[in-house]
Amino acid sequence: DIDDVGHKYHLELVLEDILDKDSTVNCTAEVLYHLPNKNLPPDVQFTIEGELKNTDEADSMFYNRIKSLEKELVAEDIPDSHGNVAPEMEPVRLLAWVASGYVIWQNSTENTKFQLAQIKHVKQVKRSDEYLEFDYRILLHEMVSQEIIPWQMTVLWHPHHGVQVTQ
Amino acid sequence: DQVLHIVPETFQQVQHLQHLCSTLLLDLWKPLLPEDIWAGEDLHIRVPAPLVQDVKDSLDQHMISYKVLIPDVQELVDQSMPRESTSHRQVPEGYVYTQYHPMEEIYQWMTQIQKSNSELVTQHNLGKTIENRTMYYLKISQPSDRTKKIIWMDCGIHAREWISPAFCQWFVKEILQNYKSDPKISRFLQNLDLYVLPVLNIDGYIYSWEKAITFVQDRLWRKNRSPHMNGTCYGTDLNRNFNSSWGSIGVSYNCSSEIFCGSGPESEPETRAVAQFIERKKSDILCYLTIHSYGQYILTPYGSTTKPPSNSEELMHVAEKAAAALMGKYGTSYEVGPTSLILYNNSGSSRDWAHMIGIPFSYTFELRDKGTHGFVLPHDQIQPTCEETM
Numbered sequence: 402d403i404d405d406v407g408h409k410y411h412l413e414l415v416l417e418d419i420l421d422k423d424s425t426v427n428c429t430a431e432v433l434y435h436l437p438n439k440n441l442p443p444d445v446q447f448t449i450e451g452e453l454k455n456t457d458e459a460d461s462m463f464y465n466r467i468k469s470l471e472k473e474l475v476a477e478d479i480p481d482s483h484g485n486v487a488p489e490m491e492p493v494r495l496l497a498w499v500a501s502g503y504v505i506w507q508n509s510t511e512n513t514k515f516q517l518a519q520i521k522h523v524k525q526v527k528r529s530d531e532y533l534e535f536d537y538r539i540l541l542h543e544m545v546s547q548e549i550i551p552w553q554m555t556v557l558w559h560p561h562h563g564v565q566v567t568q
Numbered sequence: 569d570q571v572l573h574i575v576p577e578t579f580q581q582v583q584h585l586q587h588l589c590s591t592l593l594l595d596l597w598k599p600l601l602p603e604d605i606w607a608g609e610d611l612h613i614r615v616p617a618p619l620v621q622d623v624k625d626s627l628d629q630h631m632i633s634y635k636v637l638i639p640d641v642q643e644l645v646d647q648s649m650p651r652e653s654t655s656h657r658q659v660p661e662g663y664v665y666t667q668y669h670p671m672e673e674i675y676q677w678m679t680q681i682q683k684s685n686s687e688l689v690t691q692h693n694l695g696k697t698i699e700n701r702t703m704y705y706l707k708i709s710q711p712s713d714r715t716k717k718i719i720w721m722d723c724g725i726h727a728r729e730w731i732s733p734a735f736c737q738w739f740v741k742e743i744l745q746n747y748k749s750d751p752k753i754s755r756f757l758q759n760l761d762l763y764v765l766p767v768l769n770i771d772g773y774i775y776s777w778e779k780a781i782t783f784v785q786d787r788l789w790r791k792n793r794s795p796h797m798n799g800t801c802y803g804t805d806l807n808r809n810f811n812s813s814w815g816s817i818g819v820s821y822n823c824s825s826e827i828f829c830g831s832g833p834e835s836e837p838e839t840r841a842v843a844q845f846i847e848r849k850k851s852d853i854l855c856y857l858t859i860h861s862y863g864q865y866i867l868t869p870y871g872s873t874t875k876p877p878s879n880s881e882e883l884m885h886v887a888e889k890a891a892a893a894l895m896g897k898y899g900t901s902y903e904v905g906p907t908s909l910i911l912y913n914n915s916g917s918s919r920d921w922a923h924m925i926g927i928p929f930s931y932t933f934e935l936r937d938k939g940t941h942g943f944v945l946p947h948d949q950i951q952p953t954c955e956e957t958m
Contacts, residue, residue: 480944483944483946484949486946516942518943545912548825548826
């Protein structure tokens with residue numbers, strides 16, 4: 402409890418690579434939730450012990466595949482009702498997951514627990530520069546209220562420049 | 569066959585599309601009639617496979633842009649409807665437990681299960697849903713001269729948690745397939761009767777399946793389908809509708825919320841059907857289980873207060889053993905504890921109510937996963953989830 406500021410939490414956690422469950426990395430973090438009236442997203446500081454896996458090959462493959470598409474990528478319902486995701490859509494889904502992490506962070510309070518529930522619609526937006534741009538309509542699930550919240554996010558990505566989310 | 573999405577821009581385009589639809593007898597999904605095609609409005613047409621290229625060429629020639637909404641209609645149909653749906657073979661061999669099934673098939677499955685296991689299984693009417701559908705439960709009981717204690721398990725109180733009814737069906741199958749050969753199960757049945765309600769919120773479950781092919785589906789529907797405010801708003805959260813500190817905490821009084829607790833405790837016919845039955849049998853019921861997803865929790869009472877239940881040590885001990893056994897199978901970890909401490913506050917839950925009326929062991933299971941897929945758990949996880957939970 403920090404008077405006039407908010408609540409600070411000190412965390413020790415383990416990060417697990419979703420694509421490789423055996424690959425884990427220790428992490429320590431400090432999260433500061435501001436007072437509700439300030440309407441600020443929580444401050445997060447973290448340190449990772451060791452290095453994250455190199456993903457250059459998979460990144461390039463995805464990047465080149467999208468760049469070489471004749472028509473801009475469009476897809477709906479990822480995953481579908483039965484939980485299926487077409488293999489070529491997996492990277493699109495992972496990108497949404499990362500980007501939704503940013504959205505979730507910006508909208509989290511001590512009383513929320515968000516998860517990405519589904520991508521309703523994704524549309525690639527043509528760009529003249531080297532970035533890839535995707536327009537996503539996603540559904541977030543909030544655990545406490547059990548609400549399903551639709552959200553629109555525009556995501557920019559490049560293998561060397563990482564992910565950027567503009568809402 | 570493919571379904572194309574077109575938004576005609578000009579009147580000429582509309583005319584051409586109408587011409588195409590009527591001469592080739594194309595299947596209009598939206599709108600229903602060619603005369604309802606308008607510029608600026610969405611058009612969805614299903615084109616039979618042999619005509620796909622010709623239609624696309626014609627659209628290109630007339631500078632009409634299109635998108636392929638469904639690249640393979642047959643594939644989608646196959647995916648959403650299990651192949652075994654018309655099988656009359658003896659369950660369990662014919663029924664595919666590793667696929668999600670629509671309510672129609674679950675009704676058929678129940679009838680089949682009773683028919684092929686009549687020495688052990690009887691099907692009973694519990695009551696009706698708000699949309700007038702019959703709620704059936706299965707009673708698995710080995711004939712004996714003494715009255716046995718009861719374990720009750722219900723699944724599918726929340727429509728979108730598809731893995732839950734899948735688990736109830738799996739559970740029944742496992743018991744029936746192995747009660748003769750597995751000493752643990754046969755001992756179980758010597759001393760206990762199992763009552764299984766595979767889908768509690770039938771209307772909601774059906775609603776979450778509806779329109780699975782035309783993309784106008786609410787796969788993430790949670791509540792039942794009771795109408796409120798003159799039909800402008802639907803659904804009560806059945807797990808906030810029981811008479812356990814009803815309406816006090818962790819609910820909404822607004823129909824538009826996912827946790828709307830209803831107009832009063834047990835206002836919903838589904839809640840009443842379950843509550844009346846359990847109330848009648850409560851002196852014989854040893855354990856009440858209600859299956860949900862997702863989160864990987866075994867939750868003990870209460871959600872409405874942090875005050876521990878009278879037998880909390882025993883409740884926790886049993887739950888912890890269950891979680892350890894579960895983890896032993898595939899390493900899946902489940903958190904154990906009272907809802908109000910490890911998850912959130914809620915009142916009106918069936919689990920709290922069961923304990924409050926005197927049922928000593930009352931648990932909510934939140935099955936896989938932890939959010940990666942959430943409610944839309946892929947069907948290839950049905951088997952491991954069910955095996956470990958078993």
